[in-house]
Amino acid sequence: MQHQEWVRFQQSITVDGFQTGQTTTATVLKKSRGGKQARRKREQELAEQGRGMAQTKLTAVAQKFPAIRYSPEETEALLKEAYATLPERTGKRGTRNLRRQENRWKKVRKIRSDYKAHLINAHYDRMEKRKYKRDRNKAMLEASPDQRQSDLEYQGKVLQRWMDTMYNNKNDDAINSETSA
Numbered sequence: 001m002q003h004q005e006w007v008r009f010q011q012s013i014t015v016d017g018f019q020t021g022q023t024t025t026a027t028v029l030k031k032s033r034g035g036k037q038a039r040r041k042r043e044q045e046l047a048e049q050g051r052g053m054a055q056t057k058l059t060a061v062a063q064k065f066p067a068i069r070y071s072p073e074e075t076e077a078l079l080k081e082a083y084a085t086l087p088e089r090t091g092k093r094g095t096r097n098l099r100r101q102e103n104r105w106k107k108v109r110k111i112r113s114d115y116k117a118h119l120i121n122a123h124y125d126r127m128e129k130r131k132y133k134r135d136r137n138k139a140m141l142e143a144s145p146d147q148r149q150s151d152l153e154y155q156g157k158v159l160q161r162w163m164d165t166m167y168n169n170k171n172d173d174a175i176n177s178e179t180s181a
Helices: 002-012 036-049 060-064 070-087 097-178
Strands: none
Touching: none
């Protein structure tokens, strides 16, 4: 309240065309966190204050720190001094880049070499499994005639045993029936 009265008093004594640095707007006395809106508001307030002085729109930073103006001769002398302090470029350019590219391609070649070795190993593993199956089939084909012969002999023995038991039982039944009659 008191601050607003003070601002009103200062506004009543302002003179157009003179910047006295007095507060002519009431601001709330709280801590501001800043941000885009707050900055724009401050710039707008400063622009309103400086309207009487200059018609160009100045930012808050430009009003706080005005640009230093040098004559063209002074500017040229400063540029010469700045360029004179720069070190001369000597030696080959891009050595770090070349080293980096060299290391990168070395890694690429290593990765591709490892990949090729893995493919070759996978091929040998596949062929080893295929050879194992082929050898098993070959051994089975070589052993199969003997196996078939032994199977046939076994089947013949079983059939003979069955025939013996069947016909012997019938003969025994026929003999038993003759003797009992």
